[in-house]
Amino acid sequence: MQNKEVDFTKLQAATLIATFFSLWLAVYFEHAVENLLAYILILSFGILHGANDIKLLQVEAKKKSKPYDFLRILAYYVFFVLSVAGLFYILPSIALGLFILFSAYHFGEQHWISKINGSSRYSIFLFTAYGLVILFLLFEAHSLEVSDIIFDISKVYxxxxxxxxxxxxxxxxxxxxxxxxxxxxxxxxLLELFYLLVFFIIFNTASLLWAFAIFFILWHAIPSLGDQITYLYGDLSRKHFIKYLRTSVIYWLASVITLVLLFFFMEGSSQEFIPFLFSFLAAITFPHVLVISGLNKN
Structure with missing residues (x-):
């Protein structure tokens, strides 16, 4: 998928404009409003960008003339998600550590895959290291809140x-x-250093959840959506975006409904819900990372 980027310059310009607009919101709105906007973005674009993995696997199998069993793939996918959720319940510290590593690799891969000629084992470590730089920039900027969330999940401070x-x-x-x-x-x-400076400003200006949402949605989920739509349908257009929505809406709705039910189960407490949110995101992130990484190797 590394050669499937669309109009990279315009996308980056739009991303920067949206980022600075989001920073303006962070200056003028209270954290409660920022958190609400963050939830909306994560529940929409955030989950949507990982809701079409099964369709991606189907298209890949078709391109390679491989046999494809929808029910078997769906069963494996659901089992994988439930297994990760179970790991968070049984061994939360290990699950959380793996989630951070997988997320770091995934963020780094999204940013660098199109800029590297060829592939090697070094790329895996480079992607992961870059992603960890981003994540620890965020963690360091909101260390107290992050430590509280980690403690709520793993009981480790x-x-x-x-x-x-x-x-x-x-x-x-x-x-x-x-x-x-x-x-x-x-x-x-110089541009890459500028991006790091932008991330530093975002993370130190906005609340934890809003800062994460700005990076996750604007710098990862939306570009990933563009890459996926191009991979599936050949180019990025309104018609193909609608087709993408049609094939992913069931999985997206299932994820959103589950999270909403969890939110009400937590009696609407944002502070208690955030650890569950990240645990849930982790459960659906693991298989998504494996799917995208597999496509990028082709």
Whole structure:
């Protein structure tokens, strides 16, 4: 899927404009309003971008002339999601650590896959290191809230110093791997540094949930939607976006309804719901990461 990006320059310009508009909202609105907007974006574009994995697998099988059993794939997918959810219940610390690593790899892959010529084992570590830089920038900016969420999920409390150390280690590893693969990477270094500066400003200006939503939706989910639609239908257009919605709406609705029921089960407490939200996102993230990564290798 690395060659399926559409009108990259216009997309990046629109993303920057939307990002700065979101920062304006963070300055003028209270955290409660930011959190509400964040929930809306995560429940819409956030979940939607991972709701069509089965269709992606079907198209991949068709392109490769491989046999495809919808019910079997669906059963495996649901079992995988439930297994991850179970892992969070049985071994929450391990599940959370894996979620962070998988998410880091996924974010890094989305950002860098189209900028690297060829593939190698180094790319996996480069993607992961970059994603960890982003995540620990966010964690360090909201260390108290993040530590509380981690404690609610795993009963392990993390000191702020840990986030700073991991940010430094991740940054060093990424820089070293970048230098190793420098000849294979096509990018504007100054522009990439500018993006990191933008993320730093976002994370230190907005509330935790709104900061996460800005990055997750504008810099990951929407570009990923564009890539997926192009992969499925050949180009990005309103007609193809509607087709994407039709094939993903059932899975999207199932996810949203489950989260809404959980929210009411938590009696509408945002503070208690956030750990459940991230745990649920983790459960649907694991198979999504594997699907997208498999497509990118083709």
């Amino acid at each position: 993390i000191n702020n110093t840990y986030y700073q150390i991991m940010l430094g280690i991740s940054l060093i590893i990424f820089v070293l791997l970048f230098l190793v693969k420098y000849k294979q990477i096509q990018c504007n270094i």
